[in-house]
Amino acid sequence: MHILPAIDILDGKVVRLRQGRLDAVKIYNEDPVDQAKRWADQGAEWIHVVDLDGAVLGEPQNIEHVHRIVEAVDVPIEVGGGSARSRRSARSSRTASSASCSAPRS
Numbered sequence: 001m002h003i004l005p006a007i008d009i010l011d012g013k014v015v016r017l018r019q020g021r022l023d024a025v026k027i028y029n030e031d032p033v034d035q036a037k038r039w040a041d042q043g044a045e046w047i048h049v050v051d052l053d054g055a056v057l058g059e060p061q062n063i064e065h066v067h068r069i070v071e072a073v074d075v076p077i078e079v080g081g082g083s084a085r086s087r088r089s090a091r092s093s094r095t096a097s098s099a100s101c102s103a104p105r106s
Helices: 031-041 053-058 065-070 084-096
Strands: 006-011 013-019 021-029 047-051 077-080
Touching: 006 021, 006 031, 006 053, 021 053, 021 077, 031 047, 031 065, 047 053, 047 065, 065 077
Parallel strands: 006 047, 047 077
Antiparallel strands: 006 013, 013 021
């Protein structure tokens, strides 16, 4: 079994939604890149990133944060939220960094 730490991004911040409600937000970190580095430093083998703004609006809204995360850590990034375009874009960045952006395999 693989456990993937998650970074849910809303308005550029790392958050958790209470029961999936956008009006019940707890901010965990102001900087998604900092959070990714923390997960990587703690031994994460993968990081799951969700663009919550993109999930709501149907197109990527936090792609710049995703790109910065991909560049900042040396672990594969799995991306959700928005559209397939956000995943393709992150995959392109990761490919340029010689790593993968697909689901982990056991």
